[in-house]
Amino acid sequence: MKAIFPGLSAENYTPHPLHASDRMWPETNCYVDLWIELLASSGLPPEAMLGFTLTQDFEGDQFTFFKVPLEDLEALYGIRVSELAIFDTLESHIEMQSRRGRICLIEMDSFYMPDTQGVGYRKEHGKTTIAINRMDLENRKLEYFHNGGYFALQDEDFSGIFQHHLTDGHLPFLPYTEFAKFPDIPVSNAQRKSAAERLLALHFARRPNRNPIRAFAEVFPRQVEEVADRPFEFFHKYAFNTLRQFGANFELAASHFEWLEPEDRYKEPRLHALRISEVAKSVQFQLARAIARRKFEALATVLDPAIAAWDSMMSELETALAKTSEAA
Numbered sequence: 001m002k003a004i005f006p007g008l009s010a011e012n013y014t015p016h017p018l019h020a021s022d023r024m025w026p027e028t029n030c031y032v033d034l035w036i037e038l039l040a041s042s043g044l045p046p047e048a049m050l051g052f053t054l055t056q057d058f059e060g061d062q063f064t065f066f067k068v069p070l071e072d073l074e075a076l077y078g079i080r081v082s083e084l085a086i087f088d089t090l091e092s093h094i095e096m097q098s099r100r101g102r103i104c105l106i107e108m109d110s111f112y113m114p115d116t117q118g119v120g121y122r123k124e125h126g127k128t129t130i131a132i133n134r135m136d137l138e139n140r141k142l143e144y145f146h147n148g149g150y151f152a153l154q155d156e157d158f159s160g161i162f163q164h165h166l167t168d169g170h171l172p173f174l175p176y177t178e179f180a181k182f183p184d185i186p187v188s189n190a191q192r193k194s195a196a197e198r199l200l201a202l203h204f205a206r207r208p209n210r211n212p213i214r215a216f217a218e219v220f221p222r223q224v225e226e227v228a229d230r231p232f233e234f235f236h237k238y239a240f241n242t243l244r245q246f247g248a249n250f251e252l253a254a255s256h257f258e259w260l261e262p263e264d265r266y267k268e269p270r271l272h273a274l275r276i277s278e279v280a281k282s283v284q285f286q287l288a289r290a291i292a293r294r295k296f297e298a299l300a301t302v303l304d305p306a307i308a309a310w311d312s313m314m315s316e317l318e319t320a321l322a323k324t325s326e327a328a
Helices: 030-041 046-055 070-077 090-099 156-161 189-205 212-228 233-260 267-293 304-327
Strands: 080-083 103-109 127-136 141-146 149-154 177-181
Touching: 030 046, 030 127, 030 141, 030 149, 046 070, 046 189, 046 233, 070 080, 070 189, 090 103, 090 127, 090 177, 103 156, 141 156, 149 156, 189 233, 189 304, 212 233, 212 267, 212 304, 233 267, 267 304
Parallel strands: none
Antiparallel strands: 080 177, 103 127, 103 177, 127 141, 141 149
């Protein structure tokens, strides 16, 4: 079957540096991680898309599951993403779009995905987004982007992920599916840089009205006390949707600032974004200890450095963007 990226191999795939093991958060969330690798495999800089990280908020029980806006992908790379209606077998739609040079992004069950070994594979059912590069129906093999890498599955996992075990009396689950159309004429680097600057200002204007880390800090100790009464596995889900989400988000923001202006203009916002990420990483370890010991008092102030860094980052950005506007 036709592959969108025929040169890729799961055996020797090298992830993009945004997924390097020496980063504080080598993986962020399935959707953004997937786009990082998709863009890199297309020869495009994924750092350009990360201005949207400024809009992350605390939603009361979790931080925003940050995702690149589809209009940003079109402005920066000329890539158009649309929902794909599933009215036949999922495999037939994937096959059709692949023949047309379009890659499908699909919510699948991590229970059948070997790359989630030790987390979800054959342990629990959970939805996660993958992008299918190559599908071999005859040999029941699939190659796909997921999280920070490129993987393959086959045989029973292939049958499981496409629900071949269902009989005529069972209604299949139809996953949410998108497909991406790549442009005939690439966006130039100059156009991309200009669009990224414009989008950064737009997302800055859309930032939360109130410091989201301060809002989280006000409920954090109480939430942790409730988490401590749950099975320990729940801790990982809570940490993923709170500390990891804003920690990873702002490490990516720092990478965006560096890509935009590696020398001067966004240096201070970059350092503040990294500070937020560092604090989130540190607090995640403190959270585990607090739950194990059932001592929560110290959690009341552990986020203070990240709160201050968010305020400083936004203040420095306001100054930097004003200078950019004056220069234009």
